[in-house]
Amino acid sequence: MAKPVIWKKGAKGQLTVEQKQLIAAFEDMLIKAAADAGRRLGALTVESAGRFGVKLEERFMSSSSKSHRFYRASVGSSIERMVYTHLPKWVTSMDPQPSSEGWSGIYTGKIGTSTDIVPVTFAIEYTKSGGGLPCTYNRSRPDIRLVLGKGTDSASYEALFDLTSEGQAGHILKKGDAWMKKANVAYIAEIIWMNDDIMHL
Secondary structure, X not given: OEEEEEEEOOOOOOOOHHHHHHHHHHHHHHHHHHHHHHHHHHOOOHHHHHHHHHHHHHHHHOOOHHHHHHHHHHHHHHHHHHHHHHHHHOOEEEEOOOEOOEOOEEEEEEEEOOOOEEEEEEEEOOOOOEOOEOOOOOXXXXXXXXXXXXXXXXXXXXXXXXXXXXXXXXXXXXXXXXXXXXXXEEEEEEEEXXXXXXXXX
């Protein structure tokens, strides 16, 4: 399973009903993708790696962040790559397709909301403005940015989604570029993948 932890939700009514529906549908898609990635990674049993694999499991589950920081980072990176690679499963007519040679860039396609099939534009590990994305990032790199378009106040907005483990929930509050303070970021959520999925507890 996976779940969203929402840190910022549109203020002052600047988002339209359609934009809110797009956010909900996109977020739901990412939750499913992260849960699927967690299950796929969890299917790789550590026991098959012998003593080394068991040691990795011990480090992953340890309460000491220092002893297993590298393994958690490796797992997180694997989850992100799996989500990026499997996005075409949920985004139809996706152009371009993520590749194993790198994901950074802007993508377009179509996604189903609660009422319609609508165009969607989003970016993976992309820090520049353009393509409908109003913000730039100099000291951080959002995992996924969703183009929302112009709100009711005629300003352009985007939503940010960060893929992370349950043990790292809230880490976006410490990221550079002060995501929470960006006026053109109307929505921020962490998509949390669970230890149970990875370790099959």
